[in-house]
Amino acid sequence: MCGLVIAGLPASCIRRDVMAVALVSVGLTDGTGGGEFASCRRRARWHNRFDKDSEKSGLNFSSSVSYSMHRGLYGRQDCVRSIADEIDSIHGVDTPVTDLSPSDRDRMFALYETYYEAVDRNGFERDLAEKDAVVIIRRDREIIGFSTYLVRPQTIGEDTVHYLFSGDTVLHSARWGDPMLLRGFFRAAGAAKARVGGRLFWFPIIGGHRTFRILPNFFRDFVPAIDGQDSARLQLIRDTIAAARYGDYFDPATGLVDFGPSQGHLRQQWADVEQTAVRNRFAAFFLRANPFYFRGVELACLAEFDASNLKRYGAASFAEGLNHGC
Incomplete structure (x- = not known):
């Protein structure tokens, strides 16, 4: 750790x-x-x-x-x-899920429930049990943010790639704008790439414009592309992973994962996508791509973790994890 x-x-x-x-x-x-x-x-x-x-x-x-x-x-x-x-007061660790204490889990769910509705403790624990690790941000002893993730292989034709899937993610609103959780995330991604020793992709399903905006701000190529020029190869990889994970819940024509009843979505006071879309083109794109975000529909996305595909704000933390594997 x-x-x-x-x-x-x-x-x-x-x-x-x-x-x-x-x-x-x-x-x-x-x-x-x-x-x-x-x-x-x-x-x-x-x-x-x-x-x-x-x-x-x-x-x-x-x-x-x-x-x-x-x-x-x-x-x-x-x-x-x-x-x-x-x-002195703020720090983060990449912690295996099996190492989380009961009090860690309590604090994580309390924070998550503050910002998301249509969630319950049992569902939170099931989702957590599937994950490999969690990037946890603490201020003193209090958990103020976290992001769970897993890394899995996926066969694409005759090739095998790996993907990092982001699970439940939240940061206390007082820290919005801080890069602390993103730095921990990119460092964890670099360490994961070092472990798999081959191509690694980020595969998130996204229900909020803030998370979507990580893609254009930190990556060069990704799907869905803002300019509408999706890479056929990236789209194939995304669709293959999404279909394997979600079956008929995933629609490759739209890139949306629709579970029907919400599995958890941002509370309306925190979503603010319509207001932000007026002044931010990335938020506007997300709203067009996922107009049903408010009922828990998710947009499946894909980007490759590679030095040539990362912009400078994510590249340094990614390099730390890649070079040191910790």
Whole structure:
């Protein structure tokens, strides 16, 4: 089990140059190599530029630490103290499901139930039992986010590939915009690719625009493609996996998985896809592709975990997991 995300990582699990790239992606250093923490003013200027880039792509990666800094906490002593407090209190681990304690499971379900309806504890436990591991984000001892996943092989014609399937995923709304859970997820994906030793694809079924927006913001090629030019090979792989997992619930013509009665969907106050779609083209695309999200219908998607297919915000964390396998 290896420490992830913002907490200090074991030296055996990380190289300094890789970590520097990862920290730049969340605004904790300016990337100049001038010490572990750049001045608050320098980071504030850098982060303002980063925010503009993020807004163009439709995603805000600012952490609450960085937000507080470029909203006026420019005094170096106060700034360093606030960062140190945040680093000390927030950490993440990639934990095998079998290692979860009863209290972990209780906290995970309580958090999940806060944001999702049409869920119950028995269904949550059944879904969890199928998974291999879970990326857990904690603040002190409290679980503030998690993402479950499994890795399985799939035969495609004469070839065998592997896919990482994301299960229940949630992050406390106070941390929305933070990259901590995404960094843990990409690191886990890199470690999974190192273990399988071949091609690895991300296969999520998606019921919310925030998760869908990971695809255009972090991957170059994926299905369904925003421009409508779906890769025939990617679509074949997605359809094969989806049909194997969901049978007649999956419609290859639409890419939708419809279970009938909802198996769990975002509560309406958290979904906000219609409002976001007005100003964000990726959310608008998701709404067109999955207009029935509000009753638990999921959009089957696929993207390959490969350095050439990852944009820079995910590439550093993926490289950590791929190179160190932890």
